[in-house]
Amino acid sequence: MLEFNKRTNTLEQTQYRYSLQDVAEPNLYREIYNYEEIPKCAFNHRRVPMNPADEIWITDTTFRDGQQSRAPYTVEQIVQLYDFLHKMSGPNGIIRQSEFFLYSDKDKEAVYKCQEKGYRFPEVTGWIRATKKDFQLAKDMGLKESGFLVSCSDYHIFKKFNKTRKQVMDDYLSVIKDAIDVGIRPRCHLEDITRADFYGFVVPFALELRKLMDESGVPIKIRACDTLGYGVSYPGAALPRSVPGIIYGLRHHAGFPSELIEWHGHNDFYKVVDNAATAWLYGASSVNCSLLGIGERTGNTPLEAMVVEYAQLRGTTDGMDTTVITEIAEYYEKEIGYSIPPRTPFVGRHFNVTQAGIHADGLLKNEEIYNIFNTDKILNRPVGIAINQVCGLAGIALWINSYLGLEGSKRIDKKDERVAKIKEWVDSQYQNGRTTSISDDEMAKALSEQAPEIFDLTL
Secondary structure (H helix, E strand, O other): OOEEEEOOEEEEEOOOOOOOOOOOOOOOOOOOOOOOOOOOOOOOOOOOOOOOOOOOEEEEEEOHHHHHOOOOOHHHHHHHHHHHHHHOOOOOOOOEEEEEEOOOOOHHHHHHHHHHOOOOOEEEEEEEEOOOHHOOOHHHHOOOEEEEEEEOOHHHHHOOOOEEEHHHHHHHHHHHHHHHHHEEEEEEEEOOOOOOOHHHHHHHHHHHHHHHHHHHHHOOOOOEEEEEOOEEOOOOOOOOEEEHHHHHHHHHHOOHHHHHHHEEEEEEOOHHHHHHHHHOOOOOOEEEHHHHHHHOOOOOOOHHHHHHHHHHHOOOOOOOOOOOHHHHHHHHHHHHHOOOOOOOOOOOOOOOOOOOOHHHHHHHHHHHHHHOHHHHHHOOOOOOOOOOOOHHHHHHHHHHHHHHOHHHOOOOOOOHHHHHHHHHHHHHHHHHHOOOOOHHHHHHHHHHHHHHHHHHOOO
């Protein structure tokens, strides 16, 4: 059967129909996932069309997955972080939802306090056990949507649940009906999708979800969960690891619209941001993230990274306040006590701080030469310089200009004799055996002692 696709303006085959393959033995893809070796990436050289949705957005899991690998946040910290998410999301609600545990009294208190804010975005959603009792709990708390696990790989179906594919599918569908019965929109977390039999279980299950959605009139979301970070974005990569193939299959073969498809990745193989962006490009409207990428094991997709990725792909921030990224980083370090690795992009203390003298010389002449974008404007993080034995005259001049906020004709040049004087002091530190960088406080003190008149330039 042929059908004209108005989006691509081409005739497409639509006769593909996939039924559940209720196999007797699990398909563990041992040729790819031999546990004694690093997983292999297979290619079949089949490519699917890149097809971004009309609208894309971010969802947050800071208060769910983000709490599974660290000490739980206090209620006050959750409320403050939720405020940050709202502010960063902007008037267009690019950060669309935030999910919360509903188990403990503390979880419930945090939900109530965030609901009291009255924000439209991010919408407060739940994450609960797949039981009718828990769905009723979510309903009683005023939530319209909640997520739950519907693990889809044979690793989980056979080895964790000790059931068949048919049995777990029936269990899942029964639970989803329970959610709909109590008035909760289900968000189905297809756990471990990058090790699942895509056409033998995932697509047939998704087709059943679509039938249920058509019968009930209630939208059902699919969250494609790359639980162990196996997903790859390479063109022509084969399933089950292909992110383009997964998103295309959910749209083309299962018939799910982009707005009901969400990607949730982990960073076990350093691919989390690339995979999330790929999911957007191939048709998922939503990518699920956590602040600073904090989450199970190696973590989730960093939310702040996808804010920047959104701007790169769309050419606009669509009203998001990117300076909040720096406020969040400072709050984590100063109030929560979380130590951010200093070279972490966008949030680390040294992400836009240079230590090389040759780079400092370029920055002194024009900061565009060595700075990724106007970090002062976009992130409220002016470019910096670390003072050490290799920073050179240019590095010291750059530090003085940055520290004192000198602009235009007041800026100090590396040939200034006062810079040379400070450099002599810096050199003496390392000649006497110092091995660490010199702090801003130390530099400020040296400046006041060696060249106090330079402070007059700030008047």
